[in-house]
Amino acid sequence: MPEIGVGVMIFAGMEHMWLTIIRRLKGSSSSGEDGPLPLQQEAERIWKAAGTYKNQAFKPDVDAGWARFKNRMQEEKEGRRTTIRFLPLASAAAGLLLLTAFAVWRFETRRPAPEWTVWSAQKTPLEKMALPDGSAVWLNRNSELRFVANLGKKGPRKLFLRGEAFFEVTPVPGRPFIVQTDQAQVEVLGTRFNLRAYPKDQATEVEVERGKVALLDPQSGQRLILEKNMRGWIHPGTGNGSAPVSLPEAQLWRTGVLACRGLTLGRIKTLLEQHDVATVEFSDLRLANCRVTGTIQARHIESSLGLLCQAAGLTLQPADAGSNTFRISGVPCKE
Amino acid sequence: MRKSLLFFFFLSFCVSAYAQQTLDKKINRIFAHSSLEDALYVLLDQDSIPLVFSNDLLPPKDIFVAFRHTPLREVL
Numbered sequence: 001m002p003e004i005g006v007g008v009m010i011f012a013g014m015e016h017m018w019l020t021i022i023r024r025l026k027g028s029s030s031s032g033e034d035g036p037l038p039l040q041q042e043a044e045r046i047w048k049a050a051g052t053y054k055n056q057a058f059k060p061d062v063d064a065g066w067a068r069f070k071n072r073m074q075e076e077k078e079g080r081r082t083t084i085r086f087l088p089l090a091s092a093a094a095g096l097l098l099l100t101a102f103a104v105w106r107f108e109t110r111r112p113a114p115e116w117t118v119w120s121a122q123k124t125p126l127e128k129m130a131l132p133d134g135s136a137v138w139l140n141r142n143s144e145l146r147f148v149a150n151l152g153k154k155g156p157r158k159l160f161l162r163g164e165a166f167f168e169v170t171p172v173p174g175r176p177f178i179v180q181t182d183q184a185q186v187e188v189l190g191t192r193f194n195l196r197a198y199p200k201d202q203a204t205e206v207e208v209e210r211g212k213v214a215l216l217d218p219q220s221g222q223r224l225i226l227e228k229n230m231r232g233w234i235h236p237g238t239g240n241g242s243a244p245v246s247l248p249e250a251q252l253w254r255t256g257v258l259a260c261r262g263l264t265l266g267r268i269k270t271l272l273e274q275h276d277v278a279t280v281e282f283s284d285l286r287l288a289n290c291r292v293t294g295t296i297q298a299r300h301i302e303s304s305l306g307l308l309c310q311a312a313g314l315t316l317q318p319a320d321a322g323s324n325t326f327r328i329s330g331v332p333c334k335e
Numbered sequence: 336m337r338k339s340l341l342f343f344f345f346l347s348f349c350v351s352a353y354a355q356q357t358l359d360k361k362i363n364r365i366f367a368h369s370s371l372e373d374a375l376y377v378l379l380d381q382d383s384i385p386l387v388f389s390n391d392l393l394p395p396k397d398i399f400v401a402f403r404h405t406p407l408r409e410v411l
Contacts (some may be wrong), residue, residue, distance in 0.1 A: 042404035261376060291391050292390060293388050293392035294386070310387075311387045312391065313389065
């Protein structure tokens with residue numbers, strides 16, 4: 001049987017009993033209900049017992065109670081003493097923490113965020129821009145140079161380059177000139193050099209015209225020291241290296257002139273294409289090994305390159321009329 | 336038309352005169368046991384003579400030669 005049903009039955013039974021008691025007290029009970037009920041008897045017994053309770057002697061143990069009370073007081077006092085002893089230390093620590101937090105906050109809010117200067121060349125190169133330290137920069141097309149305004153007051157002069165630029169660095173004692181690219185870092189004291197680091201190339205190339213620079217590969221830790229007429233490169237894919245150059249090769253974009261001293265036609269092709277001067281195709285790939293000497297003018301690319309080819313017994317023809325794509329054909333040079 | 340023709344003849348004369356001037360330039364040099372390639376580089380860089388040549392076609396020989404007030408046309 002469910003418990004709820006039992007509870008209802010008990011409740012119904014008790015109600016009946018109380019009604020019986022009330023009726024009997026009022027004197028309106030029926031004859032069948034005469035005689036004490038069990039519950040009534042029990043109630044009378046408890047009532048009598050409650051009446052005799054105050055007559056029993058109650059003797060509390062006062063001394064034991066007092067001792068317990070004293071003990072508890074003593075324990076509370078000692079606890080408070082411990083708390084009081086550590087309170088100044090905790091306060092000092094909290095104060096110090098607050099003071100430090102305040103100092104940090106003030107320092108951060110008072111120090112102004114560095115202001116960046118960004119030079120960006122899109123379709124036209126920027127010519128000889130003066131840096132705040134007196135150095136000069138030529139910025140090639142599709143390139144961006146970023147540096148903190150005034151190049152900072154002390155410490156290294158740090159710049160960030162994406163693309164290609166030529167630097168003419170004014171030496172400042174104790175303040176090295178550092179150019180950071182995606183792959184490498186170039187550190188100089190005073191020099192003229194060309195730095196190429198287009199994201200599409202995934203490499204950094206430096207050519208030193210004067211002075212000395214250090215080309216650093218942050219990944220391998222390799223440090224290449226490049227002197228005048230040297231070219232160095234950091235290429236995460238193919239490796240790092242350096243090579244001498246007879247004359248500046250990488251400044252074609254800036255000067256419009258490529259002086260070739262025994263350059264291979266393959267290298268000339270690379271330089272012309274790197275600087276968007278012209279595209280060169282060979283009828284025979286061995287032609288790329290032919291070495292020539294002369295000067296190429298970017299403005300007169302067809303005539304100047306044609307003259308070099310003529311000296312090597314080769315023929316230069318434009319791929320299409322008016323296009324900047326040229327095809328070199330002829331008998332390969334001896335190797 | 337006449338002006339254009341005159342300008343063309345003047346230009347031709349100038350180019351020719353420049354070439355003649357260059358070829359008449361006097362050279363004072365001594366090349367002792369140097370390769371022909373190096374000798375030509377010296378003429379290019381130090382005497383500022385515009386030269387175009389194929390390095391592969393030069394004979395791989397050392398030269399010993401002295402020029403004293405020699406016109407470039409004779410040197411070449």
